Amino acid sequence: MRIKFWGVRGSIASPGPDTAEVGGNTSCVELRCGETRLVLDAGTGVRRLGDALLAEGGPVDATILLSHLHWDHIQGLPFFVPAYLPSTRLQIVGSGGASSLAAVLAGQMTAPVFPVRLDELGADLRLREVRNGESFVVGEARVRAVRLNHPGGVLAYRIDHGGQSVVYATDTEHYACVDPALRALAEGADVLIYDSQYTPEEYRGDGGRSRVGWGHSTYVAGAELARAAGVGRYVLFHHDPQRSDAAVVDLERRAREIFPSSVAAREGMEIGDTALAEAA
Numbered sequence: 001m002r003i004k005f006w007g008v009r010g011s012i013a014s015p016g017p018d019t020a021e022v023g024g025n026t027s028c029v030e031l032r033c034g035e036t037r038l039v040l041d042a043g044t045g046v047r048r049l050g051d052a053l054l055a056e057g058g059p060v061d062a063t064i065l066l067s068h069l070h071w072d073h074i075q076g077l078p079f080f081v082p083a084y085l086p087s088t089r090l091q092i093v094g095s096g097g098a099s100s101l102a103a104v105l106a107g108q109m110t111a112p113v114f115p116v117r118l119d120e121l122g123a124d125l126r127l128r129e130v131r132n133g134e135s136f137v138v139g140e141a142r143v144r145a146v147r148l149n150h151p152g153g154v155l156a157y158r159i160d161h162g163g164q165s166v167v168y169a170t171d172t173e174h175y176a177c178v179d180p181a182l183r184a185l186a187e188g189a190d191v192l193i194y195d196s197q198y199t200p201e202e203y204r205g206d207g208g209r210s211r212v213g214w215g216h217s218t219y220v221a222g223a224e225l226a227r228a229a230g231v232g233r234y235v236l237f238h239h240d241p242q243r244s245d246a247a248v249v250d251l252e253r254r255a256r257e258i259f260p261s262s263v264a265a266r267e268g269m270e271i272g273d274t275a276l277a278e279a280a
Contacts, residue, residue, distance in 0.1 A: 001164045002032040002272045003191065007045020008265040010171070010197050010216065010238035011072055021245040023267025026072040027170060027238060029193065033161035036139030037062040040157065040168045040193075042092075045267065046076035050083075059087040063138045066094030067170050068154040069104045077105065078114050088123035091138070093130050097153050101127050130155065146185045148172035150215035158185050165189045167231070170238045173214070174221035178228045186229035191271060194222040196236035196251065196264075219251050223258035233271070236264040 007025035015024040026043030037053075039046065042064050053060045060082040067073055082088040094101050105127070106118040118125075130136070132147035132155070141161045148154050149172050156169035167186045172179070172195050186192050197216040204210060219236055226234035236255055239248055248264050255262035263269075 001161050001166065001190075003166060003270065004030040005045075005265045005267055005269045006030060006049045007041075007043045007076070008237060008239055008267055009043075009072075009241050010195070012241050013044045013072075014241035018244040019241075021266070022239060022248045022264065024241075025267060026075070027067075028076060029168065031141075031159060031166060033139065033141040033159065036141050036161070038138060038141060038143075038159060039064040041065070041067055041073045041170070042077040042080065043072050043074070044076045044079075047079040047081075050080040053082055059089070060085070061089040063091040063093060065143065065155075065157050065168070066092065066101075067156070067168070068150060068152060069094065069096065069101075070152070070171070071108070073171075074105065074108060078109050078116065083121045083123045083125070084116075086122045086124075090123045091126045091128060093128045093138075093143075095130055095153065095155060101129050144185065146181050148179065148182060149175070151213075154215070156182060156185055158189065166191045166193065168193045170195045171215055172217060173212075174217045174225075178221075178225050182225060183229050186225065186231055188230050190232040191235060192222075192226050192229070192231040192233070193235045193237045193265070194225065195238045196222045196255070197238050197240050199251065202240075219255040219262075220258065223255050223262060226259045226262070232261060234259050234262045235271075236262065239264070 007028035025045035027041040028043050028045030029040040031038040109118045130145045135144045144158045145155045148156050154171045158167045167189045195217045196219040198218045200218050252264035
């Protein structure tokens with residue numbers, strides 16, 4: 001199992017000198033399980049991933065697991081160049097909620113918003129709706145999806161392969177206690193990638209607007225979940241678009257005071273087999 005981060009910001013892409021080190025692209029994480037290629041969300045970071053896959057040579061065969069369909073998690077898909085090539089096999093997994101997955105993805109690629117329709121993509125494209133609690137196999141990996149707390153709904157995924165496991169839980173709001181469904185999903189995982197958009201002070205609204213009910217969490221809730229579930233490593237993810245590189249580093253430091261094996265996600269950061277084994 002190998003993990004690489006291509007987009008780590010939440011809500012909206014945030015390029016600029018204050019965010020260049022951590023990265024300004026929205027959510028996209030690549031997960032390689034042997035010969036199986038999984039992509040967690042298709043935010044703006046998926047564009048550079050597509051370019052990297054093409055640079056490797058050979059046809060692209062990948063499955064994109066969408067946590068939900070808010071724009072910052074799907075807006076990179078029309079710029080994922082492998083999707084335009086007939087040699088590509090691409091499966092997209094997610095839940096359309098009140099609509100269908102196909103209808104939502106087609107909607108963002110409809111004139112006048114975008115000049116190319118979803119049904120005009122050249123790839124062998126398959127869409128799969130997934131339900132809360134469903135487990136399924138993708139190539140060499142086993143995937144389980146669990147619904148979490150976010151406006152409009154969101155899915156967390158646990159991916160298991162070769163005795164190693166990764167949990168991807170972004171865009172979820174914590175409760176007064178550790179979310180029991182998420183704790184069960186993350187139990188004993190090697191890596192937990194968790195929505196850590198706010199500080200507790202920001203979440204409460206100390207000196208400003210409260211973020212309660214916005215569907216996001218804090219690094220404290222993430223560290224407490226990691227400790228309760230006995231995970232190997234906690235990765236702070238979905239950084240606030242207004243948070244500078246220096247402020248992300250400070251959150252990383254504060255998270256380590258609660259859960260020492262904490263690290264803030266950065267574009268280009270990789271976690272490989274050796275690091276997974278150490279985390280376990």
